[in-house]
Amino acid sequence: MSELLDALLADLKAEGDQLWSVVSGLDEEAWATPTPAPGWDISTQIGHLLWTDEVAAVAATDKEAWDALVLQAIADPEGFVDAGALEVGRMKPAALLARWGAAREGLGVALRAIPEGQKLPWFGPPMSPASMATARYMETWAHALDVYDTLGIEPQITDRIKHVAHLGVRTRNFAFSVHELEAPAEEFRIELTAPSGELWTWGPEDAAQRVTGSAYDFCLLVTQRRHRDDTDLVAVGEDAERWLGIAQAFAGPPGPGREPAGSGEGSA
Template sequence: MTLLGDLLADLDAEAAELRSVVAGLDADTWATPTPAPGWSIATQVAHLAWTDERAALAAAARTPAGREAWDAEVARALTDPASYVDDGAHELARLDPTELLAHWDAARAALGEALCAHPSSERMPWYGPPMTPASMATARLMETWAHGLDVHDALGARPAPTDRIRHVAHLGVRTRDHAFTVRGETPPAEPFRVQLEGPSGAMWTWGPADAAQRVSGPAYDFCLLSTQRAHRDDTALVATGPDAQRWLEIAQAFAGPPGPGREPAGCADARSPHG
């Protein structure tokens, strides 16, 4: 299987797991608040549907008509960049749950087709930096996984971790410099060694083996941290070196400004970003 094929298969599996959880909920339960302030279960799913739909639109921007449609989308976003995405999610969340799920199903199918049709080495436009199809699929998997955690948290349970989080961990490592620059800090010059143990026991590594700055521990904890679904103190991650330690304080795998993160377990003010 190709890299993109592997990513899309894991994205489909991640989405299917979340869909199976929410499909049987009644309308009142869809309104249950999640750890993201102001976001219900319906809003979380609506956000995924809304963004998958826009990602498919971006992937289709190679043709003149597709580019025109994407440019119009960007023009709409620029009218209110601070709340445009949230407003879109809240609007979709007003749909009947059955309609919302059908909307998400259609958006995911369109996204898969659009990414497969897009040249693998060619970047597509986005609200942030342009992305290849593989990068877009990775970002969508990360967000689906993270929002799925919020939904499960709202329902009082957590899904069993799978090795699909390898893609989330990879994105968390690749966004190291972004975590520093988005806070106005200079990223470390030297590469880090990152060694994480996946849920299956597989060891995943990034960076040179002799790097002075190092991070190690459970991949699940690293993914929770880099999507800001856990506080640093509530993980078993080990950092060697001051720069590595600082990274674990600010890690974020998602684009955009710094999120508020979550308070340590037991604090009443636990929060999570929308991601």
């Protein structure tokens, strides 16, 4: 098994464990607390994570069941994922936690069992096990932030967020495409300061279009958990500035993002 996948799954587990330690201590009333995503309470947030973990495991292990899910998604492309989260989120907290625990473990087993070089189908392009683990990390991290924001908890910020930053950089052209914009032909230079103080970089040093700033703020932006105006990110170049206004590391149609601080919250 690749060292990369092992490391990704270890980080995914650590992020999930952190969220688990918070929600497992909540009473039933707290699970019904609305989060910054309109219509989603804490139960829905956890329901979404467990539902997607289960679906990813199905994609990796059961072609017939996966094909049936794809047909459901085609029938309701805009609401399919949310419907799954809302349905599962109606479970009692204890049952929800038990099922999420099983889903987390099952996903790791399924991804490790995929033969080297083989990809699993997904709602977009097929994904390698490492890419799926990275995507699951990004979603776990982002939805955990919604829960922490709801409960007024300061999240533990670690260098594990490099997975989110890397995905945010890699999805630059996707962000342009979902907004029906032509992606820039040239590469950008991205320089982000990690929570540890390390400098993370992507792209050629002499690129004209550049983005610099905090890696944490960049991750908040590409997961649309903060408005561009509430980050310390600096863009040089018109294309780089445009990208920061539409950046989106998650699949699906354009997200509405969040409103600037003090003016209300947008959808997740």
